[in-house]
Amino acid sequence: MNCPDCKEKLDRYVDRELNNTEVLELQLHLEGCPDCTDQYEFQAHLKRLVKHSCDCDAAPAAFREKLRQILT
Amino acid sequence: MAESPARTAFAEEALTHLDTLYRGALRLTRDPDQAQDLVQEAYLRALRYQHSYQAGTNMKAWLFAIMRNLFWDRFKGTRKDDVSLDDVGDFVLFEKLRDEGARPEADVLDKIAASEVVSAVEKLPALHREVVLLVDVEGFSYKDAAQALGVPIGTVMSRLHRARQQLQRSLYDYAVESGIVRGSTNGATQQ
Numbered sequence: 001m002n003c004p005d006c007k008e009k010l011d012r013y014v015d016r017e018l019n020n021t022e023v024l025e026l027q028l029h030l031e032g033c034p035d036c037t038d039q040y041e042f043q044a045h046l047k048r049l050v051k052h053s054c055d056c057d058a059a060p061a062a063f064r065e066k067l068r069q070i071l072t
Numbered sequence: 073m074a075e076s077p078a079r080t081a082f083a084e085e086a087l088t089h090l091d092t093l094y095r096g097a098l099r100l101t102r103d104p105d106q107a108q109d110l111v112q113e114a115y116l117r118a119l120r121y122q123h124s125y126q127a128g129t130n131m132k133a134w135l136f137a138i139m140r141n142l143f144w145d146r147f148k149g150t151r152k153d154d155v156s157l158d159d160v161g162d163f164v165l166f167e168k169l170r171d172e173g174a175r176p177e178a179d180v181l182d183k184i185a186a187s188e189v190v191s192a193v194e195k196l197p198a199l200h201r202e203v204v205l206l207v208d209v210e211g212f213s214y215k216d217a218a219q220a221l222g223v224p225i226g227t228v229m230s231r232l233h234r235a236r237q238q239l240q241r242s243l244y245d246y247a248v249e250s251g252i253v254r255g256s257t258n259g260a261t262q263q
Contacts, residue, residue: 011232011233015214038166039166042177043166045177046165046181046240049186050193050239051208051211053193054095054189054193054205055209055210057091057095057098059091063108064087067111068083071086072079
């Protein structure tokens with residue numbers, strides 16, 4: 001695997017969407033390529049940042065209770 | 073009138089996904105009251121069409137599909153206002169920052185506030201925003217996201233790719249405006 005191939009697959013690697021063979025090939029490339037490793041870590045960090053920034057809004061307790069009463 | 077045990081059990085299981093639906097609705101409508109209206113209507117519709125849910129399949133994806141279809145029907149009217157990101161050029165934030173001499177993670181990502189990330193997500197066109205919500209925030213697989221959105225997996229991947237590029241542009245613009253990075257004369261929005 002070369003760098004363009006690796007970068008083309010980084011999104012799917014970060015999203016855990018590659019098959020086992022692709023994962024092994026990509027990890028082998030990352031072990032020998034600091035530049036692609038830096039980019040992978042950046043993309044993984046960005047994904048975590050988006051998740052942690054957006055997943056802190058839970059449904060208000062009063063709304064949850066209202067729904068429970070309507071639905072059950 | 074007492075509800076049937078089966079209906080109650082179904083409703084209880086469906087309510088375990090309430091936070092996911094509420095977050096999705098909140099990010100789509102950008103309004104807590106509208107989000108609650110949307111989610112309540114989605115749950116009522118889910119109960120009405122309970123028979124169409126196949127036990128053992130992904131209930132969260134099924135519920136999200138109901139909610140986002142209601143969103144498009146009721147809050148958007150048509151999809152004409154959902155601008156396409158297809159014509160935006162490639163933008164790789166990592167390469168942009170590195171080329172400008174910054175350390176992309178330590179100098180930039182660690183300094184961006186969560187509220188700015190939420191703002192950047194909410195600025196995405198809704199068709200792209202919902203893919204980010206499912207895959208990045210709620211951890212859906214591409215397959216489950218495709219089911220929830222009623223599109224092929226390839227469409228999920230292409231929308232996600234475009235959404236992430238646009239998100240990175242927004243974060244770069246914010247980083248420049250707030251002085252986190254110096255920026256270049258060839259800013260993200262000009263590409």
